[in-house]
Amino acid sequence: VPATNYIYTPLNQLKGGTIVNVYGVVKFFKPPYLSKGTDYCSVVTIVDQTNVKLTCLLFSGNYEALPIIYKNGDIVRFHRLKIQVYKKETQGITSSGFASLTFEGTLGAPIIPRTSSKYFNFTTEDHKMVEALRVWASTHMSPSWTLLKLCDVQPMQYFDLTCQLLGKAEVDGASFLLKVWDGTRTPFPSWRVLIQDLVLEGDLSHIHRLQNLTIDILVYDNHVHVARSLKVGSFLRIYSLHTKLQSMNSENQTMLSLEFHLHGGTSYGRGIRVLPESNSDVDQLKKDLESANLTANQHSDVICQSEPDDSFPNGVSLCRPGWSAVARSRLTASSASQVHAILLPQPPE
Numbered sequence: 001v002p003a004t005n006y007i008y009t010p011l012n013q014l015k016g017g018t019i020v021n022v023y024g025v026v027k028f029f030k031p032p033y034l035s036k037g038t039d040y041c042s043v044v045t046i047v048d049q050t051n052v053k054l055t056c057l058l059f060s061g062n063y064e065a066l067p068i069i070y071k072n073g074d075i076v077r078f079h080r081l082k083i084q085v086y087k088k089e090t091q092g093i094t095s096s097g098f099a100s101l102t103f104e105g106t107l108g109a110p111i112i113p114r115t116s117s118k119y120f121n122f123t124t125e126d127h128k129m130v131e132a133l134r135v136w137a138s139t140h141m142s143p144s145w146t147l148l149k150l151c152d153v154q155p156m157q158y159f160d161l162t163c164q165l166l167g168k169a170e171v172d173g174a175s176f177l178l179k180v181w182d183g184t185r186t187p188f189p190s191w192r193v194l195i196q197d198l199v200l201e202g203d204l205s206h207i208h209r210l211q212n213l214t215i216d217i218l219v220y221d222n223h224v225h226v227a228r229s230l231k232v233g234s235f236l237r238i239y240s241l242h243t244k245l246q247s248m249n250s251e252n253q254t255m256l257s258l259e260f261h262l263h264g265g266t267s268y269g270r271g272i273r274v275l276p277e278s279n280s281d282v283d284q285l286k287k288d289l290e291s292a293n294l295t296a297n298q299h300s301d302v303i304c305q306s307e308p309d310d311s312f313p314n315g316v317s318l319c320r321p322g323w324s325a326v327a328r329s330r331l332t333a334s335s336a337s338q339v340h341a342i343l344l345p346q347p348p349e
Contacts, residue, residue, distance in 0.1 A: 004121055006079065008129065012050035016085040019095055023129050024048045025105060025137045026074045031239060031271035032066045033222060035059065042066045043266075046076060049136050056081065056092035058100075064116035066100070070237060070275060071160070072144045073105040075133050077126070103130050107138050109280060146240075149288075150215060151184035155245030155258060158268065161238045162281050164289065165230055166214060167202025169195050176227040178217045180236065181210055183288035188245065188258040190215040202232045213292060217241065219272070221264025226272050235282045238262060240270040 009020040024046025035041040039059045044067060047053045056078070060066050067076050082095035101122070102114040111130050113122055148159040167179035177193050179202065193216045200207075207214060217238070219227045230236070244259045262270060275282050 006121070010050050011046070011048045011052040011054050014054065014083045014090055014092075016083055016090065018083050019080055020083055021077075021079050022046070022048075022054070022081055022092070023075065023077050023133060024054065025133055025141060026069055026072050026076060027053060027141070028072065028269065029067075029069045030266045030269045031069070031273045032063050033266050033271060034225075040066060042069075044069065044076065047141075048133065051140075054090065054092055058094050058098070060094065060098075062116070068102050068114040068116070070273060070279065070281070071147065073137060073141060075103040075105050075130055075137075077101040077103075077129075104280060105134055105137055106280065107134050112278075149184045150182050150186045153186060153243050153258070155188070155243050157243045158240050159243075161236075161241050162275070162285050163236055163238065164285065165232055165234050165236055166207050166210065167200050167204075167232060168227065168230060169200045170228070171195070171218065174221055174224065176219050176224045178219060178227055178230070179207060179214050180217060180238075181214045181289070181292075182285060183213065183290075183292035185213055186215060186258050188256050191246070191257040191259045192216055193218065209294060210292075213294070215258075215260055217260040217262060219262040222266070223262050223264065223270070223272060230272070230274065235275045235277065235279070235285060237273050237275055237281075239272070240268045 006021050008023055011022065011024060014020060014022075025048065026044060027047050028043075028045040030041075030043040032040040032042045039061050040063045042058045043055065044058060045053055045055045058066055067078075069076065077100065078092070079099045080095050080097045081092045083090060083092055085091075099117060099120065100115065101120060103111055111127055113120065144160070146158070146160045148161065150161070150163075153159060161180075161182065163180040163182045165178060165180055167177075169177045171177050171193065177195065177200075179200075240262070242261045242263060244261065246257050246259055248255045248257070262272070264270075
């Protein structure tokens with residue numbers, strides 16, 4: 001569109017009651033989520049060369065109209081951001097005509113605006129602003145330590161994961177299963193949520209070939225509707241994924257398994273975002289997947305086994321206190337005499 005001379009306000013010069021244009025580096029964000037009303041909401045905290053932070057509460061009826069942020073360190077440009085003071089804290093909120101562009105914050109990466117708008121203004125001055133913020137951030141902001149590969153995760157940890165979706169399945173109304181991989185193997189055997197193959201969407205033979213490199217993730221509550229809409233084969237970033245190590249006694253041996261949970265709510269930026277194939281992290285992920293060692297020694301499948309218990313209806317078996325009962329009819333049995341089940345831990349309060 002025809003060039004317009006926009007004025008950008010440094011974050012240390014913002015005043016309540018004004019509508020401004022700003023640039024900043026993302027320090028924290030929540031991927032767009034459904035608010036209590038009908039709009040989508042995103043929370044973004046940015047910082048600039050003045051070392052002043054600004055938290056922005058952004059609302060839109062259109063998911064794609066909110067900033068397309070993939071990780072901390074991305075650079076955003078907000079036009080027509082309203083500044084207000086709430087509880088003595090300056091914050092930004094969307095106003096009429098709000099628009100955003102997002103750029104990768106990595107030095108040397110192509111400067112390609114991310115936006116759902118068909119028309120936007122981007123000049124050589126904007127190019128200089130993005131470059132200047134990249135240079136500043138490279139020396140003033142530490143790299144995101146939360147973005148990990150599966151081979152580096154540890155129990156009782158929260159981290160962000162870049163991965164490819166291999167399969168998905170409904171577990172119940174409040175939880176959903178995602179089968180993913182990133183080309184590396186976890187340091188502990190990953191738990192397995194065993195369900196009937198008929199309810200699993202995905203290439204079962206491909207999943208079986210990769211079984212020692214895949215993990216099962218249970219997502220809960222508000223994330224279920226997002227997980228349900230994901231396409232098998234897509235590339236994802238899952239934010240604030242939680243690992244827990246569970247131990248089980250089997251034949252006088254203690255077996256350990258690593259569980260993966262995306263808990264409900266949006267605290268700490270919990271959420272799921274689909275990454276485009278043009279994303280630089282996806283490029284690296286594809287290389288990792290292509291070079292993955294599919295013949296690596298496999299971990300033993302960690303499952304909870306128990307004999308059918310006639311005291312429960314429908315052949316439900318319990319493994320240990322605190323774990324949910326799962327109907328035998330929903331599980332895959334290897335023999336008529338034994339029920340194999342991963343019993344799902346209750347999500348936290």
